[in-house]
Amino acid sequence: MAIIDQSKRTTNVFDCLNADRVTQNQTYQVGQYLEVFLRAENGACRPYRGTIQDCIDGEWEIRFMEKKGGAYVWPVKDDISLMPGSDISQILPPPTLIGRGKYKFIS
Structure with a gap:
């Protein structure tokens, strides 16, 4: 998990919203x-799912879920990364809890 300088956190998401409107015409x-x-590393693109935690210096702090079989779970150790809005492929509806700590994204 990356250590994030708390002084870089924004109190509002204005910077991120402006940056993303320009690149994707999407508000997060x-x-x-x-x-x-x-x-x-092998060049293949893989989908990852998670939730937006914060906006820091124009990038989105994302907490990623882990895929286990046909469901998603929150990993024991948080997997958090900063991502530009241009890396977000789509907004998803909240997942449905299908079992103890297991979630499924239903379209």
Whole structure:
């Protein structure tokens, strides 16, 4: 998990909203679920899902979920990264709890 300088946190998301409107014409909000495609070392793109935690210096702090079988779970150790709005592929509806700590994204 990355150590984040608390002094860089924004109290509002104006900077992120302005940056993302320019690049994607999309407004994001803290608490939304989303999908991000990340490129692996072998060049393949894989989808990852998570939720927006904060906006820091024009980038979104994302807490990622882990895929386990056909469901998603929150990992034991938080997986948090800063991502530009241009890396967000889509906003998702909140997942449905399908079992103890297991969630499913239903379209």
